[in-house]
Amino acid sequence: MCTQRIVLVGTVLATAAFGLAAPAPAAPTAETIARNCVVCHGPKEAGQLEIPKLADYPARKMIEMMTGFRDGQKEATIMNRIAKAFSDEQIAALAAYFANR
Amino acid sequence: MTTRRTFLGASLGLGATLALPNLARGASPKVVVVGGGFGGGTAARYVKMLMPAAEVTLVERDKQFVTCPFSNYVIGGIEKMQTITHGYDKIAKRGVKVVHDEAVGVDPAARKVTLKGGRVLDYDRLVLSPGIDFVWGGLEGYDEAAAEIMPHAWKAGPQTVLLRKQLEAMRDGGTVIIVAPANPFRCPPGPYERAGMIAWYLKKSKPKSKILIFDPKETFSKQALFFESYENLYPGMIQWIGGKQGGKVTKVDSKKMTVEAEFGEEKGDVINVVPPQRAGRIAQVAGVADEKGWCPIDPKTMESTKVKGVHVVGDACIAGAMPKSGTSANSQARNAAAAIVAMLQGKEPPEPSYANTCYSIVAEGYGFSVTAMYSATPEGIKEIAGGVSKLKAPPKDRDLEAAYAYDWYRGIMYDALG
Structure with a gap:
């Protein structure tokens, strides 16, 4: 019994540990990603002058811009490099997040 | 059970x-x-x-946060200490207890x-x-006393002011030496942005002067962009002596105002040492x-x-x-x-999402950047995508990126202490 118990415990813990790491790498939420964006794009209070604000940015336009930057159809100084990090799904999620801010 | x-x-x-x-x-x-x-x-x-x-x-x-970002612009003379000095009153108002x-x-x-x-x-x-x-003494001859003569200016504050004053006091035709450190160190593009900013000042005020960068490394952050900018803006003024050319400094002497590198000994009028x-x-x-x-x-x-x-x-x-x-x-x-x-x-x-953006400004209206997005993996933090500004970009891009640097500064200050 004693041995069996130890094995059981071991299995439960191993499953729990695997459960955290096993399936396709977990993805950050749109909010987690978006918090990086505001460092340059800012909330209004930060007082940016040149970089476009993202709060209430129209979703369709953001998807068009981000996929355009990513796929090389739109010129940019910096966003072309950053946009390559995101899938269509992530871009759509970011667009939805900012459209409702 | x-x-x-x-x-x-x-x-x-x-x-x-x-x-x-x-x-x-x-x-x-x-x-x-x-x-x-x-x-x-x-x-x-x-x-x-x-x-x-x-x-x-x-x-x-400290009662005030003096930022290293933008401190090179104080050294170059396009910004004042006031721009890079911030209090803790705003973050305290947000309910964080600040203990000095x-x-x-x-x-x-x-x-x-x-x-x-x-x-x-x-x-x-x-x-x-x-x-x-x-690491005082990590470079022979460089301790806290030597830093009062050969400033590091790698923690912004009085050291920033000291380096600026030394440049102002230097004769036309003088030699400025920047001793860059080995990796890893704070702000990888910093020494090279600083060279650009010092050149910005010297070109206007002391155009016969030169800048030598002694470096143990063979490559550095945004290297091609820095070299392109030096060539465009300050031809012949900045010389980089990398690892292969014997740029590793083994000793400094703050009395003789010399640095000893594998390449040989060099005397400087102003010597800026970025220590280990x-x-x-x-x-x-x-x-x-x-x-x-x-x-x-x-x-x-x-x-x-x-x-x-x-x-x-x-x-x-x-x-x-x-x-x-x-x-x-x-x-x-x-x-x-x-x-x-x-x-x-x-x-x-939650699953993290990491990002970095570093702008460098080497002249008024001339900026470029390195940026990347990162993810957490079992092997460590890995880059997903990123890169540096394009070489041979039109002047309007360099001008825009310099303006973006200022927006980045406003944004990060708000996010950190605002």
């Missing part, structure tokens, strides 16, 4: 009991943050924002931080964001630093792999592909704050 239950209970409940002594007693969770720069400010601000019930204390030695004192001890078993002034702070989670310390570095002292004291002086962390939570309950962010930590920059510190701290709040609530920490 009792044994098994007890064992499982102990395993699963570890977070709820050991990690949350204050919550277990029904009190507010306590988070202490040491270091009020980009990492510490952001960590304190976001923990308080995500968990208003938490008692968040920010321990910072120095953390001198950490007891991770008792979860207590001791301050120089004698106070002892309890914590459920501790964030260390101590930045860097210089390691994580700030409290990281060494707390036992979170490794034998090289930097702090290994869990890439998902920024928790120290050496001491549980302590998270290390910013220049002090080993963050894989991320450079030691203000934006890296800010991004690490934001993700660490989310992890800390989840842990305090007994939840699984």
Whole structure:
């Protein structure tokens, strides 16, 4: 019994540990990603002058811009490099997040 | 069965009991943050924002935060010290308790931080964001006394002013020497941006002068962009002596005003030494630093792999592909704050998303950048995508990126201390 118990415990813990790491790498939420964006794009209070604000940015336009930057159809100084990090799904999620801010 | 239950209970409940002594007693969770720069400010601000019930204390030695970013523009004369000097009043208004004192001890078993002034702070989670310390004597001849003659200006403040004054006092036709360090160090593009900014000043005021950069490295951040900008803006003024050319400096002499490199000895009128570095002292004291002086962390939570309950962010930590920059510190701290709040609530920490952007301005209206997005992997923090500005970009792009640098500065200051 004693041995069996130890094995059981071991299995439960191993499953729990695997459960955290096993399936396709977990993805950050749109909010987690978006918090990086505001460092340059800012909330209004930060007082940016040149970089476009993202709060209430129209979703369709953001998807068009981000996929355009990513796929090389739109010129940019910096966003072309950053946009390559995101899938269509992530871009759509970011667009939805900012459209409702 | 009792044994098994007890064992499982102990395993699963570890977070709820050991990690949350204050919550277990029904009190507010306590988070202490040491270091009020980009990492510490952001960590304190976001923990308080995500968990208003938490008692968040920010321990910072100085009354004002003088930023290293933009300090090169003070040295070049396009900005004033006032632009890069910030108080802690705004973050205090957001409910973060700001204590101006120095953390001198950490007891991770008792979860207590001791301050120089004698106070002892309890914590459920501790964030260390101590930045860097210089390894005095790590370069022969360079100690704290020598730094008053050959400034490092690698912690912004009086040293920034000292280097600027020395440049103002220098004769036309003088030689400025910049001694760049080996990797890793704070702000990888910094020495080369500084060369550009010093050239900006010299070109206008002392055009017969020259700048020598002694460097043990064979490559550095944004190298092609810096070389292109030196050629475009300051032809013949800046000479880089890299590792292959014998650029490794082995000794400096602050009395003779010389540097000894593998390449030979050189005399300078102004000598700026960026010394070897390691994580700030409290990281060494707390036992979170490794034998090289930097702090290994869990890439998902920024928790120290050496001491549980302590998270290390910013220049002090080993963050894989991320450079030691203000934006890296800010991004690490934001993700660490989310992890800390989840842990305090007994939840699984969320998947992080890390980012870095570093702008360099080498003349008024001439900027470029390096940027990347990163993810946490079991092997460490890895780059997903990123890169540097295009070479041969039109002047309007360089002008835009210089303007964007100012917006970045406004944004990060707001995110960290605003």
